Amino acid sequence: MGSRHAGATVRPRGREVAPSSGTQPSVSPSSGSPSSVSPSSGSPSSGSWPAALPAAPAAVARRRPAALLAALVVGATVALVGTQTLPAADARESVEVAELLGSDAEGLLEIEPTPQLAITEVEARARLEEVAASRAERADRVAKEQAAAAEAAEAAAEAARPKASPPVKGARLTSCFCPRWGTMHWGIDLAAPMLTPEYAVEDGVVLRAGAASGYGLVVYILGVSGDVTVYGHMEKITVAAGDVVSAGDQIALLGSRGQSTGPHLHFEVHSGGVDGKRVDPVVWLRARGVEL
Numbered sequence: 081m082g083s084r085h086a087g088a089t090v091r092p093r094g095r096e097v098a099p100s101s102g103t104q105p106s107v108s109p110s111s112g113s114p115s116s117v118s119p120s121s122g123s124p125s126s127g128s129w130p131a132a133l134p135a136a137p138a139a140v141a142r143r144r145p146a147a148l149l150a151a152l153v154v155g156a157t158v159a160l161v162g163t164q165t166l167p168a169a170d171a172r173e174s175v176e177v178a179e180l181l182g183s184d185a186e187g188l189l190e191i192e193p194t195p196q197l198a199i200t201e202v203e204a205r206a207r208l209e210e211v212a213a214s215r216a217e218r219a220d221r222v223a224k225e226q227a228a229a230a231e232a233a234e235a236a237a238e239a240a241r242p243k244a245s246p247p248v249k250g251a252r253l254t255s256c257f258c259p260r261w262g263t264m265h266w267g268i269d270l271a272a273p274m275l276t277p278e279y280a281v282e283d284g285v286v287l288r289a290g291a292a293s294g295y296g297l298v299v300y301i302l303g304v305s306g307d308v309t310v311y312g313h314m315e316k317i318t319v320a321a322g323d324v325v326s327a328g329d330q331i332a333l334l335g336s337r338g339q340s341t342g343p344h345l346h347f348e349v350h351s352g353g354v355d356g357k358r359v360d361p362v363v364w365l366r367a368r369g370v371e372l
């Protein structure tokens with residue numbers, strides 16, 4: 081009841097101040113005349129403002145927890161000093177702070193380290209495992225990215241690689257796939273200097289490589305097209321039966337062995353297999369983008 085009465089007496093005083101020191105003049109700087117400011121700030125009876133009254137008790141209340149917190153931190157630090165080896169300077173500093181705080185700090189020495197200052201060995205091991213797993217995952221990701229990049233580069237190289245090759249480069253066509261001297265010539269003759277490299281005309285597997293009557297030396301290659309290409313009269317064979325070859329791989333060095341009148345390659349195409357129908361190699365190569 082008494083406080084209510086006191087409140088009633090304060091309110092009128094507040095009203096008396098309001099017209100002169102109302103919040104409106106103090107907020108707007110344009111009308112900030114000295115007369116309107118001085119009553120609010122200069123008035124010694126701050127008790128007239130209800131907001132000013134709790135200011136002092138609040139400050140005291142705030143200071144106490146701060147001191148308590150400092151003591152807690154020092155206490156925790158000191159407790160840690162007991163179990164762990166800290167640098168000498170840190171230890172000395174902690175002791176000095178403890179001395180400054182006096183008996184209050186001594187009473188808090190038994191406080192255990194807070195969870196933020198220590199984790200269990202189990203937790204540490206779990207963390208180590210997390211780190212190891214994270215690193216392994218990263219290494220795996222990098223390896224996969226590198227593999228993907230290598231695969232893409234390989235695919236690009238494969239796409240750029242010619243799928244057909246002339247059997248001899250810079251050669252001269254001296255005999256066609258046509259009747260010659262009264263008999264059919266089942267291949268073409270490509271004249272070039274001795275030991276000129278000869279190449280597989282498409283990707284395939286070497287079926288046969290060695291001596292053969294008429295050809296002197298001969299190479300048969302079963303290609304990815306299903307057709308068999310035949311190369312004869314070479315001086316030297318540089319592949320063996322079973323070898324996997326790509327279009328453009330060297331298979332032999334040009335020669336003049338067997339029934340030959342000069343250094344040249346005799347080249348045939350057997351459609352669909354060794355015993356398949358022999359077709360015009362010029363047409364066959366042209367269909368694959370190779371002009372002789």
Ligand SMILES: [Zn+2]
Binds near residue numbers: 267346347
């Ligand atoms: Zn020939």
